Amino acid sequence: MKTRWSVAVALAVLSALAAGTMAPASAQNPLVVGASISQTGRLAVTAVYVHQAYQLWVDDVNARGGLFGRQVTLKVYDDKSDPGTGVKLYEKLIVDDKVDLVVGPYSTPVTAAASTVTEKYRKVMVAPMAAGDALWKRGYRYLIQTLTPSSLYYIGVVDIAVERGLKTLALFSEDSEALRVTIPAVVDVAQKKGLTIVHNEYFPRGTTDFSAVLTRIKALRADVLICGCYEPESVLSVRQSKELDYSPKLLFAGHGAAVPEFYKALGKDAEFVLASDHWDARMRTPGNGEFVERFKKKYGREPSYHAAGTYGGMQVLEAAVRKAGALDQDRIRQALVELDIQTVFGRYKVNETGAQVGKTAVIVQWQGGKKEILWPADTATGSARLPAPPWAERR
Amino acid sequence: MLMWEPVLWGQLLINGVMLAGLYGLLALGLNLVFGVMRVINFAHGELVMLGAFVTFWGYTAFGLHPLLALPLSALALFALGWVLQRLLLERVLGGPPMAGLLVTFGLSLVVINAGLLVFGADIRSIPVVTGSLLLGGFVFPRARGLAFLVAVALTALTVAFLKWSALGRAIRATAQHPEVAITCGVDVRRTRLVTFGLGAALGSAAGSLLMVILPMDPQSGSFLILKAFAVIIIGGLGSVAGGLLGALVLGVAEVFGAFFFSTVFGEVVAYVLLLLVLLVRPAGLLGVAER
Numbered sequence A: 001m002k003t004r005w006s007v008a009v010a011l012a013v014l015s016a017l018a019a020g021t022m023a024p025a026s027a028q029n030p031l032v033v034g035a036s037i038s039q040t041g042r043l044a045v046t047a048v049y050v051h052q053a054y055q056l057w058v059d060d061v062n063a064r065g066g067l068f069g070r071q072v073t074l075k076v077y078d079d080k081s082d083p084g085t086g087v088k089l090y091e092k093l094i095v096d097d098k099v100d101l102v103v104g105p106y107s108t109p110v111t112a113a114a115s116t117v118t119e120k121y122r123k124v125m126v127a128p129m130a131a132g133d134a135l136w137k138r139g140y141r142y143l144i145q146t147l148t149p150s151s152l153y154y155i156g157v158v159d160i161a162v163e164r165g166l167k168t169l170a171l172f173s174e175d176s177e178a179l180r181v182t183i184p185a186v187v188d189v190a191q192k193k194g195l196t197i198v199h200n201e202y203f204p205r206g207t208t209d210f211s212a213v214l215t216r217i218k219a220l221r222a223d224v225l226i227c228g229c230y231e232p233e234s235v236l237s238v239r240q241s242k243e244l245d246y247s248p249k250l251l252f253a254g255h256g257a258a259v260p261e262f263y264k265a266l267g268k269d270a271e272f273v274l275a276s277d278h279w280d281a282r283m284r285t286p287g288n289g290e291f292v293e294r295f296k297k298k299y300g301r302e303p304s305y306h307a308a309g310t311y312g313g314m315q316v317l318e319a320a321v322r323k324a325g326a327l328d329q330d331r332i333r334q335a336l337v338e339l340d341i342q343t344v345f346g347r348y349k350v351n352e353t354g355a356q357v358g359k360t361a362v363i364v365q366w367q368g369g370k371k372e373i374l375w376p377a378d379t380a381t382g383s384a385r386l387p388a389p390p391w392a393e394r395r
Numbered sequence B: 001m002l003m004w005e006p007v008l009w010g011q012l013l014i015n016g017v018m019l020a021g022l023y024g025l026l027a028l029g030l031n032l033v034f035g036v037m038r039v040i041n042f043a044h045g046e047l048v049m050l051g052a053f054v055t056f057w058g059y060t061a062f063g064l065h066p067l068l069a070l071p072l073s074a075l076a077l078f079a080l081g082w083v084l085q086r087l088l089l090e091r092v093l094g095g096p097p098m099a100g101l102l103v104t105f106g107l108s109l110v111v112i113n114a115g116l117l118v119f120g121a122d123i124r125s126i127p128v129v130t131g132s133l134l135l136g137g138f139v140f141p142r143a144r145g146l147a148f149l150v151a152v153a154l155t156a157l158t159v160a161f162l163k164w165s166a167l168g169r170a171i172r173a174t175a176q177h178p179e180v181a182i183t184c185g186v187d188v189r190r191t192r193l194v195t196f197g198l199g200a201a202l203g204s205a206a207g208s209l210l211m212v213i214l215p216m217d218p219q220s221g222s223f224l225i226l227k228a229f230a231v232i233i234i235g236g237l238g239s240v241a242g243g244l245l246g247a248l249v250l251g252v253a254e255v256f257g258a259f260f261f262s263t264v265f266g267e268v269v270a271y272v273l274l275l276l277v278l279l280v281r282p283a284g285l286l287g288v289a290e291r
Helices: A001-020 A044-062 A083-096 A108-120 A133-137 A155-163 A179-192 A211-219 A231-243 A260-270 A290-300 A305-324 A329-338 B006-037 B044-062 B065-092 B097-119 B142-164 B166-176 B178-183 B188-210 B218-235 B241-261 B263-278
Strands: A031-037 A070-077 A102-104 A125-127 A142-144 A168-174 A198-204 A224-228 A251-252 A274-277 A342-344 A344-347 A362-367 A368-375 B133-134 B138-141
Touching: A001 B188, A031 A044, A044 A070, A044 A290, A044 A305, A070 A083, A083 A102, A083 A108, A108 A125, A108 A133, A108 A142, A125 A305, A133 A142, A133 B138, A155 A179, A155 A224, A155 A251, A155 A362, A155 A368, A168 A179, A179 A198, A179 A224, A179 A362, A198 A211, A198 B263, A211 A231, A211 B006, A211 B241, A224 A231, A231 A260, A231 B138, A231 B263, A251 A274, A260 A305, A260 B166, A274 A368, A290 A305, A305 A329, A305 A342, A305 A344, A329 B006, B006 B044, B006 B138, B006 B142, B006 B166, B006 B188, B006 B218, B006 B241, B044 B065, B044 B097, B044 B188, B044 B218, B065 B188, B097 B218, B133 B142, B138 B142, B142 B166, B142 B188, B142 B241, B166 B178, B166 B188, B178 B188, B188 B218, B218 B241, B218 B263, B241 B263
Parallel strands: A031 A070, A031 A102, A102 A125, A125 A142, A168 A198, A168 A224, A224 A251
Antiparallel strands: A274 A362, A342 A344, A362 A368, B133 B138
């Protein structure tokens, strides 16, 4: 009696084991994608978008049947917005957790630090939220950029200025690593297209007064003013232009001018101001509309460019993994260098160092309290209202 | 030649004076607190920031004009200053000078991070009093002009208050010699509470006006206050009138430096000036050397 029972149990166990080996994908080991995200600290508010986009991609890829028939899961640790912690966490993800793929954290500094680890272990890292061009000048092999490269941030402004027959250009920009790449690229293109540069200077971060430089630029009567600015200086440059009664025909106030806070801080004075943005929900990139809808449905808010950029980065990684046909890191790396595709975020194309060269920014203008896309032309939602009327004639 | 246009020079002078108004406001409360208690208040920038945010809240919640919100924010910050002095700074009084500095430094960190937690890192500003007045070919920025006038008025009021009012005399007595002040019947402890409260209120006034001049976030205060330190060193530590003079010197020098060279050079001018004053007249322009 007893033996018969044990035989039955043994048979049951064996059949269960056999079933396991033939089971569908879901019963296999999941394919783990690891990352550190700033869940606390000064980057935490924005980094939520990155985390949410990763999770949305995981849902989507699993709905498509996973990768190589395996379900994909996300493993995330909190780097506390600290590059040093990021280093430790990527070490842990690779060495202890033995994750199958790693993807980038939020922000350039954390990526810069974490990539030292991924490079050491020869792990490919698609870094969706790293901007600094310097990261790709270190001779690293496994780090891949998907964000807009600094050199292509402002290029569109020149096209718009030339199209409107504007002749002279003045620039003043924050002395940041990224803008030290952006501005020379703009100057170069502007000169090639026949614009005259009447003034070009940099200011230190935290400058509270632009009256001197604006007095000078006003006296030089520049048609186009480009302020290479982040949020506070974007607001300040427009406010002081008005204070000094300087009315450039085209006023471009940088990345900082694309955020809603810019319009809130300036009210109607923000009208006619141009800004640059990495991405816009209305861009006609493949799958963009559906991405925005799914994101809103899942998280109850509009995706930011951080979310779109991260999701786009994951689309790139997915395409590369499928192209490589395996989790072999060198084959994935090769595929990433060869790919030239469109994601929700825009074009993806990197050079041999892994630095993005295909993605441009969009140039927008504040019109009636809303941002209209002016450039690139194939995704425009409105036409440029230029020249901007002089301050005295407004309202 | 652009550089030598007299109209431009006039405009630059106006710009410099306007900037000075801003610096003067920032330095006023800092200077008062240092003058009386010999405490370098590292949290003054945060008090400015809090005043700015109270004003912003008044504007968004009740549509209160920043000029009307100014006295209310100042009152709120006066109370906060009083409480901070009572609970924190009184405890380290008489200890090593470093103690007061460390307490205010710690306080600054706490306030910045609490601010980030409560308000978030977004920039805020109130879009009123924009643009400028055009007078005889010169432009006078409205918001900065207003800040300058308020800076002059508050400086004058503070000087008059210290000179002629009973409480002002008690504050000066406490500053000069606390022990003698006690023997003369001055409630020294209460005087210190009032002084720190006033310092905070003056900081708040600066914050209210900054809200219409510069975009502010919880970290702005600590940035802005660096210039205020330069101002009070140039003007004379503890000298209220000297603070305004220091602001004028710094503001005008910065704007001219920025115009003739570059914006970066404007900052250089500020700190070269600071070094020169320290070398030539270490007590500052209107300061009195201590024995």
